Amino acid sequence: MAEVARAGAGAIVTKSVGTEPRAGHPSPCVVELNVGLLNAMGLPNPGIDYFAGEISEAKKAGVPIIGSVFGGTEEEIAELASAMARAGADGVELNLSCPHAKGYGAEIGSTPQMVELVCRKAKHGLGVPLFAKLTPNTSDIAALARAAERGGADAVVAINTLKGMAIEPEARMPILANKVGGLSGPAIRPVGIRCVYEIFEAVKIPVVGVGGISSGMDAIEYIMAGAGAVQIGTAVWSLGLDVFSRTNKEILRFMEENGFKTIQDMVGVAHPGGH
Numbered sequence: 001m002a003e004v005a006r007a008g009a010g011a012i013v014t015k016s017v018g019t020e021p022r023a024g025h026p027s028p029c030v031v032e033l034n035v036g037l038l039n040a041m042g043l044p045n046p047g048i049d050y051f052a053g054e055i056s057e058a059k060k061a062g063v064p065i066i067g068s069v070f071g072g073t074e075e076e077i078a079e080l081a082s083a084m085a086r087a088g089a090d091g092v093e094l095n096l097s098c099p100h101a102k103g104y105g106a107e108i109g110s111t112p113q114m115v116e117l118v119c120r121k122a123k124h125g126l127g128v129p130l131f132a133k134l135t136p137n138t139s140d141i142a143a144l145a146r147a148a149e150r151g152g153a154d155a156v157v158a159i160n161t162l163k164g165m166a167i168e169p170e171a172r173m174p175i176l177a178n179k180v181g182g183l184s185g186p187a188i189r190p191v192g193i194r195c196v197y198e199i200f201e202a203v204k205i206p207v208v209g210v211g212g213i214s215s216g217m218d219a220i221e222y223i224m225a226g227a228g229a230v231q232i233g234t235a236v237w238s239l240g241l242d243v244f245s246r247t248n249k250e251i252l253r254f255m256e257e258n259g260f261k262t263i264q265d266m267v268g269v270a271h272p273g274g275h
């Protein structure tokens, strides 16, 4: 996390953390495809008690740390959120969207009722901003975003990975041990842009855009769709840590060349009446 901060990220979202240490799914758990990455990590993490120490270390890097949590019930998620805040996280992101971990993630976050309930419980007495990371594996992501807003989330994050599968023809079997995984990388950017665009028209709270961003122009696309901030994940794997400073420079150059003074001036300008 400290390295990512040094590389130019303005804030850091942690790996999702649960109550107990968890090994995740067996290997193979990642497949490199020509369109991106398919993962079925299965939410591996060392558990919140250990991770609390990581948060205090990471905070020394001097950028805000957003602690991501997942759980199986609204009570467990609320407890994890408050443990993250107690550990010093500057915000908490609820993973309501992992597409391949039984009983967690998207299994919790697929209905507006659950999203609202989980957000309400987690936000109660939290004391730091709450972000709800939503799944694109739904027919109506705007309804999930509205539910998060009703539940008291301070922002929504879109999108998590798209549920996918890859088969190895020679072996005649799925490549991932878990069979099903989540697709990330450039292929999902148009889906993410569409989701952010729809959410921007549905809620008043800020939207954080994520999914397939690997350049300044990709980030600007999300911002013009309505994102007030963006996250980068898979591109760190494909391009290395330089992606943060390069993206920042490209955004600044575009702003200078096109007369935008602040990021806020670009947010949502792709909507009718937005420019």
Ligand code: SIN
Binding pocket: 016, 039, 040, 041, 042, 043, 044, 095, 097, 098, 099, 100, 101, 105, 160, 161, 182
């Ligand atoms: C994982 O650890 O399984 C990936 C995280 C996610 O899809 O939310």
